[in-house]
Amino acid sequence: MITIAVDCMGGDIGPSATLPACAAFLGRHADVQLLLVGQPQALAGWSQVVNNVRCRVVPATEVVTMDDTVEVALRKKKDSSMRVAIAQIKEGAAQAAVSAGNTGALMAIARYVLKTLEGIDRPAIATQLPNARGGATTVLDLGANVDCTAEHLLQFAVMGSALVAAADRRENPSVGLLNVGEEVIKGSEVIKKAGVLLRNAANTGDLNFFGNVEGDDIFKGTTDIVVCDGFVGNVALKASEGLAAMIGGFIREEFSRSIFTKLGGLFAYPVLSAFKKRVDHRRYNGAALLGLRGLVFKSHGSADAFAFEHALARAYDAARHRLLDDVQSRIAHAAPLISGDVTPSDLRGIPTL
Amino acid sequence: MITIAVDCMGGDIGPSATLPACAAFLGRHADVQLLLVGQPQALAGWSQVVNNVRCRVVPATEVVTMDDTVEVALRKKKDSSMRVAIAQIKEGAAQAAVSAGNTGALMAIARYVLKTLEGIDRPAIATQLPNARGGATTVLDLGANVDCTAEHLLQFAVMGSALVAAADRRENPSVGLLNVGEEVIKGSEVIKKAGVLLRNAANTGDLNFFGNVEGDDIFKGTTDIVVCDGFVGNVALKASEGLAAMIGGFIREEFSRSIFTKLGGLFAYPVLSAFKKRVDHRRYNGAALLGLRGLVFKSHGSADAFAFEHALARAYDAARHRLLDDVQSRIAHAAPLISGDVTPSDLRGIPTL
Structure with a gap:
């Protein structure tokens, strides 16, 4: 079983893109579990996904916006969905994380939380x-x-x-x-x-x-x-x-x-x-953040559900084939x-x- | 009257592209004279252009090839069509030069012959x-x-x-x-x-x-x-x-x-x-070499007659509107x-x- 932490709040569209993508992705892969990270009230509307036996909501009170500086994202929003999603890897709860949020913030948080690989x-x-x-x-x-x-x-x-x-x-x-x-x-x-x-x-x-x-x-x-x-x-x-x-x-x-x-x-x-x-x-959505002690994938900020599902697939492939090792x-x-x-x-x- | 020196030998195609382009260009602009620089025997086939009253053949014995190093083009081929064309500007015989030859060689020769502008x-x-x-x-x-x-x-x-x-x-x-x-x-x-x-x-x-x-x-x-x-x-x-x-x-x-x-x-x-x-x-062919004491335009090496004519037009516009000043x-x-x-x-x- 592969577990992926999903920052459900990130990107220009947010839950309306990420959650339908999660639903479609679960339907396609029987060996996947998803940690849906975000504000519980914002995710509640998608009960079909949230209540799926292979999903678990991991609450996060804050959201990193596209305009937030790296500084704000890193130091002020310690309970952001982006950070909580990445922390799931650190805690061993997930093998990979995916976010459509602000690239600079994602890289800075991933680097801070996970650290870079030796060398x-x-x-x-x-x-x-x-x-x-x-x-x-x-x-x-x-x-x-x-x-x-x-x-x-x-x-x-x-x-x-x-x-x-x-x-x-x-x-x-x-x-x-x-x-x-x-x-x-x-x-x-x-x-x-x-x-x-x-x-x-x-x-x-x-x-x-x-x-x-x-x-x-x-x-x-x-x-x-x-x-x-x-x-x-x-x-x-x-x-x-x-x-x-x-x-x-x-x-x-x-x-x-x-x-x-x-x-x-x-x-x-x-x-x-x-x-x-x-x-x-x-179809090419999903950039890999390489060199970290964990697998983090960045979806385009404007990704719709179809595109976001491709980013999930990239993370899944990387985890399944032990990219980190x-x-x-x-x-x-x-x-x-x-x-x-x-x-x-x-x-x-x-x-x- | 605007006079343009044309390196007729340059590019992948050579005279079969440059001379028909010259013919078409002369037909379109009554205020243009062309100096056709190249090996006379290679240009002889296009008698219609060569014998045009607004054209004059300026002989050059050598040709800079696409594979020639800058060194060879600059030091060994002192009578190349590229160099002779650029020299026409220096001598005051032409207001601009156009070549489809090797970019590195063209820049080096233009810089050597014309020098850069003050500043x-x-x-x-x-x-x-x-x-x-x-x-x-x-x-x-x-x-x-x-x-x-x-x-x-x-x-x-x-x-x-x-x-x-x-x-x-x-x-x-x-x-x-x-x-x-x-x-x-x-x-x-x-x-x-x-x-x-x-x-x-x-x-x-x-x-x-x-x-x-x-x-x-x-x-x-x-x-x-x-x-x-x-x-x-x-x-x-x-x-x-x-x-x-x-x-x-x-x-x-x-x-x-x-x-x-x-x-x-x-x-x-x-x-x-x-x-x-x-x-x-x-339609966008014709790059300007800027910063020299003379107007030199570079055509794409693979330019056909249609493309080369556009490079001639770029040189003509620049000369007519006194770009250098x-x-x-x-x-x-x-x-x-x-x-x-x-x-x-x-x-x-x-x-x-």
Whole structure:
């Protein structure tokens, strides 16, 4: 039996999205128990879920809002649904927690309550994006760390490999280092040094390092994992969201121009629906907070029930396949590489432009 | 009369793309002369263009290939079509140059031959991306500078403003600083300091600074200009290209699944064509190399004649509207801000996270 703690209050929609998602999720998985964390009066309306034998309400008096600063969330709201949900992992009552709340607050609380794994300086946020191969590319970091060192990027690579190996059952997944060109001489000083660390890790068998990749490789699916610092990852993710929204808007506009284009849309409807389903970002909802002593998943704040259920599924897969053990053993194995400084000789042969 | 030097040999296609583009461009603009730079024997086939009274062939014996290193392009191929085209500006024979060749080589040669403007440390590459408002957002830098300081970002903002003001005839265009959140406390140390410099420039009337923007704002069209370092800009641009290609591929696949979907595609054809035209990246071809003592435009390497003609049009607009004078006067005006260090008091009130 897998037990997941659900922050039922988080996100733009709250219980009206999270509880129907819980109901659907329970229906799909017989080996799941849910701890429904939140204000009991706010959850009472969903008696079918609340009274399910595989559910238990865990009361929390407060709610972290989307506008709360990290400071307020961490120091002032000690009985928030977000914090109580994460505490369930710490207390051994749940194997994973899921929240659609404020990302900064979630990361700060998770880090404070659970602490980072041995050998990890900073936790990272990893998500999946659909790719042209029909699969998904796992990208990290997505905003938790804006100033990264080469060692941080190596840690992200190791953690991302563990995530994909455990949750997607893909052995020895390939890792690409996001850069502005394929050649090893490309990129900033940090990226060039990270390239050396990643190649070293590939040589010792700790990573399946593909080499440098570029922005378009995320969607081509060139590698299973793409590693970057949080600033770059966040910009790439949001730029992609913006472009997808613009394209969707243009398609709608073009089809609604006249009676003739509307008729064309009617004929094309089944195709457009199939297309829409294929690029539906809700199917990729559920980012992993990696590097913590516990499994925490972040749902998009605007997630509806369909999307939130996908975040629950990500947490379930990670717990079932013992992601935490996998991350821990991989990190322990790669520890000498992560802590050991790159000697100047490793950087020899890389000209500075 | 505007004279543009065209590197006819550059790009994946070469003369078969550049010369038809020149022919079409001459037909559209009566006040243009072209210097066709390249190997005379390679250009001979297009007698209609070559013999046009408003064209003159300027011979160059060598060609910079896409694989040539900057070193080779700069030191070994001194009579390349790329270099000879840029030299036409230096010699006063042309007001602008356009090339579809290797970006790194073009930037290095342009910088070496023309030098940077007074007050500019590093030239930047600026391009336009379509936005949801039906216009275009100018983004810079796109890869020329992977490690940037806050002062560089301010220079990019000033140069980008001049480009949009001159080429797009938009007075006082708005500038956004690409970041991971809207709040001033967000981002790396460099970005936070750049925010201070940009706000100072707004206070002195040198810039119309909007504030921080996020990746999706590029395609929303929140600001006329988005400023970022070359690493981030390159990744955002390429990720967008990758996503657009994936979406295009999915649409094609879905419409070609069966006889019924193909029929749907037939009915939707006019709409899909209109949509395709709207997001056609060829219409946005032609990136400006800003900060040099001369106007140099870079066409995409894979540009066909239609796309290359758009790059010629960008160069023509910039020359006609005296972009160089505008950049120079704006830079001169903002010089005290660019050179002056940010005092600690300016950074006061920005908490470090």
